[in-house]
Amino acid sequence: MPDPHAPDPDPRPASPTNSFFSRLKALLRPAPPADREGIRAVLEAAHDHSILDGESYAMISGALEVADKTVADIMVSRSRMDLLDVSQPLADLMPFITETGHSRFPVYEGDRDNIIGVLLAKDLLLTLSDHALDIRALVRPPVFIPETKRLNELLHEFRMSRNHLAIVIDEHGGICGLVTMEDVLEQIVGDIEDEFDDEDEKTIFRTGDNSWRAMGITEIEDFNAAFDVSLPDQDCDTLNGWLAAELGHIPRRGERHEAHGLAFTVVGADGKRARWLHIQRLGPPEDAGTAPTPASA
Known part of the structure; x- marks a missing residue:
C-alpha cells in the first residue's frame, strides 16, 4: 500500500x-x-x-x-610602493598625496622598512586647514601578512577586519610589498577602473592648459613621442633615469630642471628615484609639434 x-x-x-x-x-x-x-x-x-x-x-x-593564488602573485612590489614619511610636515606631504591619488598610504619612520601604520586620505579632509598637524595622530595600525597567504583567506580577513590594505612581508620579516582589497577583487571581477586608471596604462596626464604630470617610470621613447622632443635615451630608458643623469644624482622632491623647452619639477621621490614629475611647457614645442592631449597622453 x-x-x-x-x-x-x-x-x-x-x-x-x-x-x-x-x-x-x-x-x-x-x-x-x-x-x-x-x-x-x-x-x-x-x-x-x-x-x-x-x-x-x-x-x-x-x-x-x-x-x-597567493599574495606574492598579485602584490605591489616594495619598489613601487608610495610611502609617507611621518617626520615630514603635512604641508610638504600634500602635493605628493594629491599627485598620486591613492586613498591609503603606508607610513614609515626613519627607514622605509619601518612601517608604523597606514594613513587614510579621507582622514585628512577635516584637517586640511591645519598645516602644522602631525600626521602621526591620524595613522592607523598596520596589518602585516606573509607573501604566502592564499588570496581567498586574505579576502575573508579583509571582510572580517574591514581593512583594505595589508603590508606584505617575506620569510625574513622584511617588507616586500603591499596588497589591497581591490587587488584581490580584480582577480575575480576583472580590472576595477577609477578616474586615476587608464586602460592603456599611460604614465602622462594633463593637469592644465600647459602642464602635465608624469610618472618617473615613463619610457623616454613614449615621452619624446608625446611632447615631440628628443631626450637622449642611449644610457637610460626612463624619465627618472634621464633626469638623474642630467642632475648627476638621484632626483629629490622639489628639484627643478629645465631642458628642451620644458620645466621638470620633482613632486614625488624616494631614496632611489623620482616617482612623479610636474611638466610645464616653457615655449613652443622643440620641433613645432603639438603638445599631448588628454586622449593621447
Whole structure:
C-alpha cells in the first residue's frame, strides 16, 4: 500500500539549467584540488551551451583561481610602493598625496622598512586647514601578512577586519610589498577602473592648459613621442633615469630642471628615484609639434 504521507513526485522534468546548478552547487563544497577540474569542466560546458554568459563564466572562473593564488602573485612590489614619511610636515606631504591619488598610504619612520601604520586620505579632509598637524595622530595600525597567504583567506580577513590594505612581508620579516582589497577583487571581477586608471596604462596626464604630470617610470621613447622632443635615451630608458643623469644624482622632491623647452619639477621621490614629475611647457614645442592631449597622453 502506498505511503499516504510520501511526497508527490515532481511531474516536471529536470531542465538543463536546474541540472547544471545542482551539479555546480555540489562541486563547490570543500573539495581537494583535483575536484576543481570537475568544476571547471562544468563551467565550460555551461558556457558552451549559453547557460552562463561570458561575464558570469569569467567571474566564477576567477573565484576558483583565487584559491590557487597567493599574495606574492598579485602584490605591489616594495619598489613601487608610495610611502609617507611621518617626520615630514603635512604641508610638504600634500602635493605628493594629491599627485598620486591613492586613498591609503603606508607610513614609515626613519627607514622605509619601518612601517608604523597606514594613513587614510579621507582622514585628512577635516584637517586640511591645519598645516602644522602631525600626521602621526591620524595613522592607523598596520596589518602585516606573509607573501604566502592564499588570496581567498586574505579576502575573508579583509571582510572580517574591514581593512583594505595589508603590508606584505617575506620569510625574513622584511617588507616586500603591499596588497589591497581591490587587488584581490580584480582577480575575480576583472580590472576595477577609477578616474586615476587608464586602460592603456599611460604614465602622462594633463593637469592644465600647459602642464602635465608624469610618472618617473615613463619610457623616454613614449615621452619624446608625446611632447615631440628628443631626450637622449642611449644610457637610460626612463624619465627618472634621464633626469638623474642630467642632475648627476638621484632626483629629490622639489628639484627643478629645465631642458628642451620644458620645466621638470620633482613632486614625488624616494631614496632611489623620482616617482612623479610636474611638466610645464616653457615655449613652443622643440620641433613645432603639438603638445599631448588628454586622449593621447
